[in-house]
């Protein structure tokens with residue numbers, strides 16, 4: 588059987604995976620990415636904390652004839668990986684806070700891996716964790732799923748990027764500006780801030796004032812990045 592098709596979101600994840608090295612797909616679930624990579628000759632370790640989810644990965648690998656290149660392991664986060672057996676870890680389609688928990692559970696193991704991360708929310712908090720723990724952003728990408736543009740980024744311990752245009756909400760502006768969806772992502776996120784600000788106005792006084800101020804800060808960052816991008820693309 589042919590290897591499975593990747594959604595544009597998963598294709599954006601695949602595009603940031605380095606060409607060399609064993610890939611651990613943490614939270615592999617349906618197994619499409621793991622099997623797609625194995626179909627291209629890569630060795631993959633598919634990890635999931637849920638037995639039924641992992642069974643989907645194993646079944647797809649068997650159907651596509653790549654079971655010998657996909658090692659399926661039941662367990663929590665990086666725990667099923669032996670030190671040094673994978674060089675790259677992909678965490679995609681989970682919340683940013685869950686990813687932070689997985690990465691911080693075993694910092695020594697995490698530091699040895701190139702990380703490809705595609706959070707569904709709380710991307711800013713995840714980037715903040717990476718920044719505080721000595722990881723640099725090495726690549727930025729975007730992929731569309733169900734009408735939403737999702738961010739994906741690659742990080743590596745000790746590879747601190749120049750940070751000239753970096754913030755924990757948006758990431759590395761220079762790297763992001765190389766992607767054709769960066770501008771559309773900024774428009775999407777500033778629109779989301781405006782919608783949430785309108786809702787925050789209707790909420791309880793103190794909490795909603797704090798929420799409103801945070802959204803205002805985020806909106807200013809997105810608008811600043813849009814103005815910078817317009818100049819950057821002209822020059």
Ligand SMILES: C[S@@+](CC[C@H](N)C(=O)[O-])C[C@H]1O[C@@H](n2cnc3c(N)ncnc32)[C@H](O)[C@@H]1O
Nearest residue numbers: 613614615616635636637640662663664679680
């Ligand atoms: C929404 S699916 C995402 C599947 C795929 N990575 C994607 O991007 O489409 C999230 C998967 O992560 C798994 N998961 C959640 N927490 C986990 C953890 N701590 N360790 C391993 N897997 C986890 C869930 O069981 C689920 O199968």
